[in-house]
Amino acid sequence: MTVMGRPLLPLRQFVLKMHSRCDLACDHCYVYEHADQSWRGRPLMASDEVLRATAERIAEHAKTHELAAVHVVLHGGEPLLAGRTRLRRAATELTAALGGVCELDLRIHTNAVTLDERFLDLFDEFDIKVGVSLDGDRAANDLHRRYADGRSSHDRVLKAVALLNRPRYRHLFAGILCTVDLRNDPAAVHDALAELAPPRVDFLLPHATWDEPPPRPSDDLDGTAYARWLLAVHDRWTATGRSMDVRVFDSVLRTLRGGSSLTESLGLSPADLAVIETDGTFEQADSLKTAHDGAPATGLDVFTHSLDEVAAHPGIVARQQGLDGLAEQCRACPVVRSCGGGLYAHRYRSDGSGFLNPSVYCSDLLSLITDLRDRHMTDQSARPVLADHHLADLATGRGTSATVDLLSRHQLALARELLALVRHEATRTPPTDDAENAIDAMNAEDTENTENSKAAEDAEDAWNTLSALDSEAPEAVDRVLAHPYVRSWALGSLGSLNSLGSLGARPSVGPPGGAAAATRGIAEIAAAAALRAGRRAAVVVPVHDGLLRLPTLGALTVEAGVERAVVRTDTDGFTVQAGDRTYTMARNGPADPAWRGSRRFELDGWTVALEDTDPWRDGHGHPAHPRLTEDEAEAWRADLTAAWSWIRRELPQYAPGIAAGLRVITPLLPSPEGADISSAARDAFGAVAIARPAAPETLALLLVHEFQHVKLGAVLDLADLHDPACATLFYAPWRPDPRPLEGLLQGTYAHLAVVDFWLARWRSGGGREAEVQFSRWRDQTAEAMGTLVGSKALTVTGERFVAGLREALAGDEVSADALRAARRVAEEHRRGVRP
Structure with a gap:
């Protein structure tokens, strides 16, 4: 099946509503307190027929599209209100239907006020991971998460988390979801959550639209109060050793480095989620309930419609368009590939533009992403330090994402040092053969060799292009420098351990090194970084053995005898002029058959x-x-x-x-x-x-x-x-x-x-x-x-x-x-x- 000329993208994530009511009365809940009020007409619980049909539809979809895994979240309202018998029925139906078809990642999201050992024994039986909603310490949590009579829910949630942290159940603890409120002290919220030792925390921006913007203090003149709050959490998180993963920070850094986001609130990954309500109707993401009444509706249900029909629904497809589905302002933004326009629901405006707007949190997202980029990806004044708790974490044989990210940042700093050393050595190394005479010309003020002089000029231009990109789009440069074989190139170019000083590196194998490889590699890195940044540039890249290499992107085979190629990049892709031939590689279109692009797989996380x-x-x-x-x-x-x-x-x-x-x-x-x-x-x-x-x-x-x-x-x-x-x-x-x-x-x-x-x-x-x-x-x-x-x-x-x-x-x-x-x-x- 194709949709709008593209192959249909299968759905891999499903939210199954087990109960349509809640035992808390949180005043920021998008289900009950926002524009869409469809919950009032829903059955209290999902019936046996709904659970069976849902499981069959998911299995049918997984089999049709040969999915390796699907993810199902048991949700509500409050799903624990459905009781153990009904939850067991849901888990049994899903497990039976998907057995032999694909893996099932089954989770439940709960306010946890009634979570006890009997529920956890059931979840252990079916390996159901548990996510808990908690907004911080008592004062922070009680701003919103109370019972209808005003009582606090805080103590009961802490009791439930303590159960989850018992060795018997710890493997079920998926993490904590925390909704940001600017009135709360960010450091206190961080510390209260970190004390509970969750494996991960999701900090969520409160749902809002341009019609109903989020609350802001009167002095928030630049619209970045939420960014400042999150950055304060980030600083506390960093200062205390990153004891837990934080999804928003991990997602920003992953997307800046070219990876996929871990949340639909960031990045350009296509939406792949559907919701099944208690009456069996299919809906789009729950967050759309904050836009307008009926916003999530599809008009489809599990009894008469397939998930292929859901995946082809215009509302789902609209959230799969990547850059093409964003407002013009977003497409021109320098951090669009990390921001992705923000959460789809947060773009809504009822003036006829619908969702074709920047996020109502646009200024916050721009500030958050650029600040994290600058803190993590451009400060090369010192290498990251491996603290005792990092070493203890790695000594378990495993290592959290935060600890491994620290290792990655150190390796990036090392790659930058090696790049600078390669540049230094290349400009001072005496020529040893004809191929390396071009390097000598880089600093020569007067030469009679026009060809070498031109090569030196090209090399200097490539370095200048790379330097400019490092100032304007450092995340693109970092992404190329983080490619594993950039270090291999650098060491091969340097050619001997004696050149490395205290860098702790060692020689590598690979193509011939020396000054020629140094010049070629710098030009390759510059061209690849320009393309990744979507910037207009023209870089002359020396060709070795008929191969033009663009690290992280791929390689182009050119005609025999070609020694140099001009790589021209822009927002739509790039062309290569090599000899008498021009090769064209469009960003989202066909590429020349001589191009062998990198194959990147987006697996689950x-x-x-x-x-x-x-x-x-x-x-x-x-x-x-x-x-x-x-x-x-x-x-x-x-x-x-x-x-x-x-x-x-x-x-x-x-x-x-x-x-x-x-x-x-x-x-x-x-x-x-x-x-x-x-x-x-x-x-x-x-x-x-x-x-x-x-x-x-x-x-x-x-x-x-x-x-x-x-x-x-x-x-x-x-x-x-x-x-x-x-x-x-x-x-x-x-x-x-x-x-x-x-x-x-x-x-x-x-x-x-x-x-x-x-x-x-x-x-x-x-x-x-x-x-x-x-x-x-x-x-x-x-x-x-x-x-x-x-x-x-x-x-x-x-x-x-x-x-x-x-x-x-x-x-x-x-x-x-x-x-x-x-x-x-x-x-x-x-x-x-x-x-």
């Missing part, structure tokens, strides 16, 4: 690219796979989707770190013997290389295993964990040869994830094989930890880090048979190790 074009990717110790066919790429997409779903379900503690720090997967050529192959390069933070395995679960194992190496490599750039002078080689239970101390440390850290994988596999029905694998790797990893401590070559920080690893190592008991089998395999390995 994770944006990752397949890198099969960058010549610097060939540094993982195994041959990189050549350009994938479309069928091969789609096979990767399917397997990654399934592997990511498995990780989120079975190893959820690893998912936030992967989503925050793993941006690139480089396909490797398969092993002739059919063995699994994977690798992480020390100088390519954010990338892992894998030969696509036979099963998605194996891919999940390789992803968590290799990302451990990526994280620890970044830690070692920031902290000294061992004495580098230690020359002793140590037995490693996973290698056929003894390893140096750092190699043993890397393997131990990686195998902490391997242990957790096999434990999850065993618990989820993996049988004896999984039990034996868990037993073997648990005991062998513990042995390796003992070897590390016994080496006496760990620093004090390293000793604390390994102590954290020991505490995190799973201790589940296994059967005597599995223990004997694991020990036999371990002993056979030890006997076979080469001296």
Whole structure:
């Protein structure tokens, strides 16, 4: 099916209304207090027929579109009012209908005033994650969230959160939703929520439109009071160590770096949500209830209409148009790709323009995004510091998104330093061959070589373009510099460790380095950044072996003999003039067949690219796979989707770190013997290389295993964990040869994830094989930890880090048979190790 000339975009998120009334009387509730009053005519509860039909419609839609996972939120009103029997019926219907079709991510959003152990036991049975509404401390919460008779709900919510934080139920705690009120102290609100140790907090702007604008203080002359409030929370969050994820901050930073948003309030990702009311009618997002009476209505229902018909509804399609669906003012805004026009409902005005307006929070969003950009992406005065609590977090083997983001920011700072060093070395390096004479000309005031003089001029222009972009659109420059293989290029260009000073980097493999590679790489980065920023620019890029590389974007194959190309960028895409031919690549249209663009997959909460074009990717110790066919790429997409779903379900503690720090997967050529192959390069933070395995679960194992190496490599750039002078080689239970101390440390850290994988596999029905694998790797990893401590070559920080690893190592008991089998395999390995 096509809609407006485009393929129909399937729906993946569903809000199922279990009960249409609430036991609180919150005066800011969009369901009861805003323009749409359709709730008055709804049944109190969803019937068996509605629940069954809903489950069947979702399963039908998932099967038709081959969805790997769907997300269903049990909602209201207050869904707990439906009672355990009805909630069980909903979970049973959904689980049965979707079994064998796709994964089900089932959640419930509640005010939690009646949440108790019996509800939580039910939610544990069906793995229903729980989100709780709470606006901060008692004073903040009681401004709005009261009973109809005025009583406070605060104590009962805190009691419910305490239940969720018990070890038995902690895995069900999805987070807290907090609606912003400018009268509340932002630091006090942050501290009250952080004290409850939620995994994530969503700060929500109060629903408002241009007809009913949000409350503002009289001195808010520039319309940025909500931005200032959120930035005050951000500063407190940063100062106290980012103990929880904050969705609005994570979303802004993700979108600035080119990833997808985690919320519909930001970014340009198409809407993929539908609501099922208690009477079975389909509606659009609940937030539209704040616009006008009937705004969410579709006229469709679960009994007579398919979800394809819902997805084709004009109201849904209008929220899937990206830039084309925004007001002209929004399209011209420098932060539009992060803002996305704000929440769709917040754009409404009843003057005939409807939703084709900027957000009523436009000034707030602009201020918030630019301030966060400046704080996180342009302040290069110092590298981020790895504090003790960050190291303790990573020592669990996992790492929150905030901690991994800190590692990413340090790696970006390192990439900037390397770029500056490459520039410095390139302009002073004496020429060593004809190809490098162009660099000498960059500073030459007088030369008789016209060709070299022109090359020097082109190189200087490229640097100037990059410098201007760094001032005007630093997020675009940062996105290119964060590409894992930019560091590989920089080290290859520098050519020797002696040039690196104290940067802690090391030489890489890849194409030939030196001054020619330096000049070429700077021009490539400048052109890619200009294109990402949507700026008009013309950059002359030297061509190497017939390949024009644009980091993060792809590569263009040009005719043989071409040595330089002119890349012209603008808001609509770019053209390349190479020799006598012009290549055209439109932003949202067809591209020249010679262009091999990067394939980026938007999975559920994770944006990752397949890198099969960058010549610097060939540094993982195994041959990189050549350009994938479309069928091969789609096979990767399917397997990654399934592997990511498995990780989120079975190893959820690893998912936030992967989503925050793993941006690139480089396909490797398969092993002739059919063995699994994977690798992480020390100088390519954010990338892992894998030969696509036979099963998605194996891919999940390789992803968590290799990302451990990526994280620890970044830690070692920031902290000294061992004495580098230690020359002793140590037995490693996973290698056929003894390893140096750092190699043993890397393997131990990686195998902490391997242990957790096999434990999850065993618990989820993996049988004896999984039990034996868990037993073997648990005991062998513990042995390796003992070897590390016994080496006496760990620093004090390293000793604390390994102590954290020991505490995190799973201790589940296994059967005597599995223990004997694991020990036999371990002993056979030890006997076979080469001296």
